[in-house]
Amino acid sequence: MPPARASAGRSRLLIVAVVILVIALIAVSAYALIPKQTAKLPIELWYNNSNHYGSTEVAVALALQNSIASCGKVQVTLKSDVWTAYKTRWTQQQMPMFLLGWYPDYFDTDDYISPFLAISGAKSEGSFYNNSQVDQWVRDEASTSDPAIRADRFAKIQAALVEDVPYIPLWSGAAQVAYVNGVQNVELHPVSYKWFIVNKPGATQLNASTSDHIIDLDPASAYDFMSIEVINQVFDTLLVYDAKNTTLLPGLATRVPTVANGDVSADGKSYTFHLRQGVTFSDGTQFNSSVMKRSIDRTMRLDLAGSAAFLLYDVGALRADHLAGNSATGVIDTPDPYNITFHLFSPVSFFNQLMAFSVSAPVPWNYNPSGKQPSTVGSVIGTGPYVLTTHTLDSLVVLDKNPTYYKPNLYAVDGISSVPVMNRVVINIRSSDAALKQDIETKTVDVAFRTISPVDLADLQARQSSLGITVKLGSSPQIRFLVFNVNLIPDKRVRQAIAYSVDRGAINSLVFLGQATPLYSMVPSDLPFASPVFQGRYGDAQCASANALLSQAGYAIELQRELVAVARDR
Amino acid sequence: MARDGSLLAYVLARMALAIPMLLILLTAVFIVLRVLPGDPILALWGGHTPPQPAIDAARQQLGLDQPIPVQYVTYLRNIFTGNFGLSIGETYRGQSVWTQISTRFPATLEIAIGGMAVASLVGIPLGVLGGSNRDKPIDLAVRMFGTIIWVIPIFWLGLVLQLVFGVWLQWLPANGRWTGADTPCSVPSSCAVRTGMYTVDSLIEGNLGHFVNAVAHLILPSVTLGLVLSGFFAKTVRANMLRTVSADFTEAARARGVPRRAIVYRHAFKNALVPVVTVLGLQFAILFAGAVLTEKTFSIEGIGILLLNSVTSKDMTMIQGVVVFYATIIVIISLVIDVIGAMIDPRIRL
Numbered sequence: 001m002p003p004a005r006a007s008a009g010r011s012r013l014l015i016v017a018v019v020i021l022v023i024a025l026i027a028v029s030a031y032a033l034i035p036k037q038t039a040k041l042p043i044e045l046w047y048n049n050s051n052h053y054g055s056t057e058v059a060v061a062l063a064l065q066n067s068i069a070s071c072g073k074v075q076v077t078l079k080s081d082v083w084t085a086y087k088t089r090w091t092q093q094q095m096p097m098f099l100l101g102w103y104p105d106y107f108d109t110d111d112y113i114s115p116f117l118a119i120s121g122a123k124s125e126g127s128f129y130n131n132s133q134v135d136q137w138v139r140d141e142a143s144t145s146d147p148a149i150r151a152d153r154f155a156k157i158q159a160a161l162v163e164d165v166p167y168i169p170l171w172s173g174a175a176q177v178a179y180v181n182g183v184q185n186v187e188l189h190p191v192s193y194k195w196f197i198v199n200k201p202g203a204t205q206l207n208a209s210t211s212d213h214i215i216d217l218d219p220a221s222a223y224d225f226m227s228i229e230v231i232n233q234v235f236d237t238l239l240v241y242d243a244k245n246t247t248l249l250p251g252l253a254t255r256v257p258t259v260a261n262g263d264v265s266a267d268g269k270s271y272t273f274h275l276r277q278g279v280t281f282s283d284g285t286q287f288n289s290s291v292m293k294r295s296i297d298r299t300m301r302l303d304l305a306g307s308a309a310f311l312l313y314d315v316g317a318l319r320a321d322h323l324a325g326n327s328a329t330g331v332i333d334t335p336d337p338y339n340i341t342f343h344l345f346s347p348v349s350f351f352n353q354l355m356a357f358s359v360s361a362p363v364p365w366n367y368n369p370s371g372k373q374p375s376t377v378g379s380v381i382g383t384g385p386y387v388l389t390t391h392t393l394d395s396l397v398v399l400d401k402n403p404t405y406y407k408p409n410l411y412a413v414d415g416i417s418s419v420p421v422m423n424r425v426v427i428n429i430r431s432s433d434a435a436l437k438q439d440i441e442t443k444t445v446d447v448a449f450r451t452i453s454p455v456d457l458a459d460l461q462a463r464q465s466s467l468g469i470t471v472k473l474g475s476s477p478q479i480r481f482l483v484f485n486v487n488l489i490p491d492k493r494v495r496q497a498i499a500y501s502v503d504r505g506a507i508n509s510l511v512f513l514g515q516a517t518p519l520y521s522m523v524p525s526d527l528p529f530a531s532p533v534f535q536g537r538y539g540d541a542q543c544a545s546a547n548a549l550l551s552q553a554g555y556a557i558e559l560q561r562e563l564v565a566v567a568r569d570r
Numbered sequence: 571m572a573r574d575g576s577l578l579a580y581v582l583a584r585m586a587l588a589i590p591m592l593l594i595l596l597t598a599v600f601i602v603l604r605v606l607p608g609d610p611i612l613a614l615w616g617g618h619t620p621p622q623p624a625i626d627a628a629r630q631q632l633g634l635d636q637p638i639p640v641q642y643v644t645y646l647r648n649i650f651t652g653n654f655g656l657s658i659g660e661t662y663r664g665q666s667v668w669t670q671i672s673t674r675f676p677a678t679l680e681i682a683i684g685g686m687a688v689a690s691l692v693g694i695p696l697g698v699l700g701g702s703n704r705d706k707p708i709d710l711a712v713r714m715f716g717t718i719i720w721v722i723p724i725f726w727l728g729l730v731l732q733l734v735f736g737v738w739l740q741w742l743p744a745n746g747r748w749t750g751a752d753t754p755c756s757v758p759s760s761c762a763v764r765t766g767m768y769t770v771d772s773l774i775e776g777n778l779g780h781f782v783n784a785v786a787h788l789i790l791p792s793v794t795l796g797l798v799l800s801g802f803f804a805k806t807v808r809a810n811m812l813r814t815v816s817a818d819f820t821e822a823a824r825a826r827g828v829p830r831r832a833i834v835y836r837h838a839f840k841n842a843l844v845p846v847v848t849v850l851g852l853q854f855a856i857l858f859a860g861a862v863l864t865e866k867t868f869s870i871e872g873i874g875i876l877l878l879n880s881v882t883s884k885d886m887t888m889i890q891g892v893v894v895f896y897a898t899i900i901v902i903i904s905l906v907i908d909v910i911g912a913m914i915d916p917r918i919r920l
Contacts, residue, residue: 051882081607082882082883082884083613083660083883084659084883084884085606085884087609087612087613088607091609100617101617103616103617124618125617205751213661215661215662215664216663221663223615223616224616303624304631305627305631305632305664306663306664309624310620310621314620314624324627372664390752390756392673392753393670393673393674394871395746395747395748396751396753424751426750426751428745428746430746431865431866431870431871431875432867434729435745435746438732438736438737438744439745442736442737442740442744444743444745
């Protein structure tokens with residue numbers, strides 16, 4: 001090789017070596033200078049994005065994400081889906097942590113416990129919590145009316161809840177109503193809003209609006225808030241709630257069955273109701289024990305898709321199996337027209353509450369025996385204070401006074417001499433919560449009931465005097481909570497850590513403008529046996545405690561691998 | 571006679587073509603709905619979950635326990651025999667699909683007609699003005715109006731109009747289709763025919779108070795929808811006017827001393843209208859599927875909200891029913907457009 005060419009080759013080699021050296025130096029410097037990310041526990045937080053829980057859900061998810069992530073050791077990824085897919089996902093165990101809500105069927109502590117912590121209930125609600133001891137305690141409390149035993153079992157169950165953390169209770173909702181000044185008897189009842197006690201002095205017609213929709217007015221089918229609301233005005237049940245609280249009063253029955261008065265058997269498996277005589281449906285037909293039995297059998301036999309029939313045959317223990325059809329011979333006994341006895345297959349301590357639920361409302365003998373009854377005027381027939389006189393789908397409901405209502409003095413003890421108070425109630429159904437606000441702002445209606453957004457509600461509250469309206473907030477039986485799929489997040493220390501880091505105050509102030517009530521047990525505070533167990537154990541936004549749990553022996557890194565493995569498997 | 575016959579043959583051929591189109595559409599909808607994630611049956615009970623036998627019974631009641639091919643055949647048979655079935659979604663659970671569609675369609679039709687009327691009254695004259703005054707200030711103003719109004723979010727415009735005229739001034743009702751308990755023709759004996767369109771029904775029963783009530787509720791949604799559409803109308807008409815104003819036949823008319831006004835309105839405008847009618851007609855058809863944002867803003871329960879709620883709850887029977895209904899409407903309106911086009915432009919009939 002000539003010397004000149006050899007020299008040029010060496011120069012090229014030198015240039016290449018220098019370039020490599022410079023690149024290596026840059027890489028090393030960058031590695032040293034760029035801050036290293038510490039390992040964080042990655043968790044998905046799911047929420048519903050199709051307004052199943054209203055328009056605030058994304059804000060709730062963001063507030064939760066922020067409160068958990070701000071502690072520094074958990075990386076929360078938000079994910080969402082429409083309700084149909086959402087429910088499928090939790091059933092198929094695709095969501096490790098998700099937001100859920102609950103509205104009770106019957107106003108008993110059991111309805112805030114068994115659907116979540118009994119083994120079958122926990123599977124349905126997506127936590128897959130499986131604790132046979134807790135399951136036994138749930139069976140114990142559900143089968144006895146002895147307050148001492150129930151108190152003991154509920155205390156033990158709530159202690160297990162706070163230790164194992166399959167759920168984190170977050171807040172209970174606020175019932176809300178806005179009405180024009182002068183309207184009276186607007187009671188935010190914990191179970192059912194009673195239109196038939198509302199009074200507008202000097203008028204015969206009450207105009208109202210709501211953004212809830214009616215799905216079905218057949219008691220055998222209805223299982224949504226507004227349908228049940230209307231049913232509660234048009235139909236009646238054996239037992240009814242007091243005008244202002246959850247005390248059960250006689251309705252179509254003449255007294256409330258108890259062990260003391262002999263109407264409940266000592267083993268808690270037989271309930272006898274003595275029926276009021278001379279009661280007629282609004283079509284003029286008679287109400288008696290045969291009609292009552294036929295109504296209950298009809299609901300169980302039809303077992304309509306999406307209905308609450310299972311509350312009778314499964315929760316209410318009126319059937320020992322899940323075979324279709326009427327109750328077995330002898331289960332519902334009607335010895336005469338005015339007595340009816342239910343023989344349950346297992347003791348149900350809250351059976352009276354089930355008999356106060358709309359699914360137990362008697363319907364006339366000629367109601368469709370093989371399918372659901374149409375929800376049209378003339379086909380919706382009950383014994384309640386009102387009669388349905390107009391029903392335009394998703395737009396308008398008009399209720400007129402039932403001239404044959406059997407018990408106008410129902411709430412005389414509460415100072416309401418005769419119900420229904422107004423001759424006519426007109427309920428406009430709106431498509432949005434903004435429309436409700438406009439309705440009450442312009443006084444197009446006298447009462448706007450459910451659901452005004454927190455921002456609009458705060459605005460109306462601030463302008464109550466100038467608008468001449470009253471905004472009333474009350475406690476709602478609805479609870480909201482986080483669910484952990486314990487199979488996807490099996491280490492309870494992780495769940496406990498997140499329980500420490502959740503900040504209910506931030507959710508309440510940021511999303512609900514202080515209108516919600518922080519919740520520290522799955523049982524709301526106004527129910528018997530409620531104990532705010534999460535408050536004492538975890539409090540709110542306790543990052544130090546949360547991080548201490550997560551930091552134990554490099555735990556977060558191990559868990560991260562575990563979750564990645566789970567994700568890869570799926 | 572021969573010309574009429576050819577038009578009839580054309581109409582029949584178009585109708586025959588609609589059948590395979592409908593079949594393809596139905597099949598696509600059927601497949602898509604079953605591929606999408608989510609089980610509508612599980613969602614029927616909201617956040618509650620009944621025992622498994624109750625879920626199985628529901629699946630059986632609604633025919634969803636059958637193999638997919640059997641479901642498909644049943645579905646087609648039902649559709650072509652006019653049986654739209656019952657809703658299987660959470661929002662309209664168990665309700666008749668046809669009842670929902672037929673109850674809501676009059677509301678949608680009313681705001682569609684109202685919106686089209688406003689859009690035509692505002693958009694077409696503006697388009698003519700702009701097209702016949704090319705590059706003049708008035709043309710510039712029309713172009714700006716067309717662009718700005720067309721891009722305004724319809725719900726925002728609706729909310730502003732609601733706030734101003736419904737809440738602040740309280741000149742017009744802000745929400746719904748009706749105020750009061752006695753909707754038009756609610757007493758069956760008061761009307762020989764009931765259309766469900768409150769404006770029409772109140773005229774049928776001869777009740778002026780009811781008519782005013784119905785029209786008052788229709789004004790804000792119609793103006794909202796119409797104003798937004800008028801931008802599109804103005805731009806479409808203007809573009810076609812520009813084409814016809816400079817066409818040979820208008821030049822010829824001008825050379826013969828025909829007055830400008832007559833050239834614009836008798837020759838240019840009429841010829842510009844043919845493609846405009848096609849576009850506007852299809853826009854009208856789209857509105858039949860529901861002006862969902864307008865309906866939502868003004869709490870009018872029409873087809874748009876029905877479709878929206880059905881999609882989010884994966885209500886397969888309801889979605890299928892609405893799609894069939896909508897497809898039928900499109901076919902009918904397309905035919906009507908063609909006939910109108912033929913009436914405006916004689917060449918089409920040749």
